Amino acid sequence: MAQTGGAEKSGSRASMREETERAILDAAEVVFAEKGFGGATMQAIADSCGLPKANLHYYFASKEKLYRRVVERIFTIWLEAADSFETEGSPDVALRSYIARKMQLSREHRYGSKVWANEVMHGAPIIQDYLETNLRSWTETRVTVIRRWIDEGRVRPIDPRWLLYMIWATTQHYADFAHQIETLNHGPLDDAQWAGATETVCDIILRGIGIDSDPPA
Amino acid sequence: MAQTGGAEKSGSRASMREETERAILDAAEVVFAEKGFGGATMQAIADSCGLPKANLHYYFASKEKLYRRVVERIFTIWLEAADSFETEGSPDVALRSYIARKMQLSREHRYGSKVWANEVMHGAPIIQDYLETNLRSWTETRVTVIRRWIDEGRVRPIDPRWLLYMIWATTQHYADFAHQIETLNHGPLDDAQWAGATETVCDIILRGIGIDSDPPA
């Protein structure tokens, strides 16, 4: 047999390659998330996407290069979500949409979030440069915006960094600690619970920094 | 040479044993936190506490048994801290002392927190029973207390679970994501920053759930 590629039809050679790479990346994301970089094996990833191990090495030269690609892909998604933190609108809208988006990401990209958390916890050996460039500049922009809101009296005077950390921590917790949450919940959160959690997180944080949402109270 | 045991004086045989075990556990906690279970090697732990690898196996039969002991020790500390969530006093005092204690733990037991996070992220293969017994009963107790506060009108109506998760997430973030925070901060947080972060976290959460602290506003 050949062109194992899965259950794919025949696309162009390039698109076939993309599909295979994506399948490997998807499998690798789950395995790296569940086992960590050191605990993950190329064999486990190969089994997970139904390819022989040697085939993985054809597409990705080494385990580390594969891992790097997984992390880079996650960071891209993270950056896109970061755009939902509008710097133009009102704090109410900006923060609510940002928090809601991050909660959604935690639900839809649990494994990606875990890989990111693992990477940072282990000292970010692979993505230190991302932290120092992209993440730092993004953060500084938002800190400036929040400071302006504070100066305008729209937000209580707080250090914006502690607020951002709280948002990151709380939203990502629903992905990274999903197992703990599901244990306490006797099963996965349902739609209503996700909506409730998102709403509660928004409310506590907005009230906490002195924003009275729902103007007509 | 013998009785390498470090720079210890000669204590009783039993206390010597305890000291050695503690030294191994301390080293193991750091290595497991930084490398994960799969990425950690017995050799690295041995080097870290200046003992030959074979000696580790004299005190701990296997890598997994050593890891289990590390996690159990962390859970004990976690449980002690949980007691600072008083179920008798006012919500203001109970939550403030609990949050402050958890922030302090994040600062003083960064590696323990990371090991715990790793364990939960990987599906809690070792400590699932702890989650289902100790953590669940602790949580249910506090949920009941918070519900009572809500019924008494002392706290805004919210699902207590989302509040607890927010507290856990935010406080533990300062340990688990310390590397990211320190990168953005251009260095470790100093005493004033830790105090400020703790204060801000307390304020946002208490205000967020409708508690007006500092009664005389």
Added chain:
DNA sequence: CGGCACCTTGACTGGTTGGTCAGGTCTGCT
């Protein structure tokens, strides 16, 4: 059809790791 570039894979290898063990050392007791 012939040739070429790309893809697939079973079998192999060099290096690492968890764990073992035999033999040595030290301590406390009689």
Added chain:
DNA sequence: AGCAGACCTGACCAACCAGTCAAGGTGCCG
């Protein structure tokens, strides 16, 4: 002193893992 049991450790081993390779397959172009 002499002995027993706890403690220490260098050397070793079987298992495993990332990465290699050569042989073979497949589609596409002229």
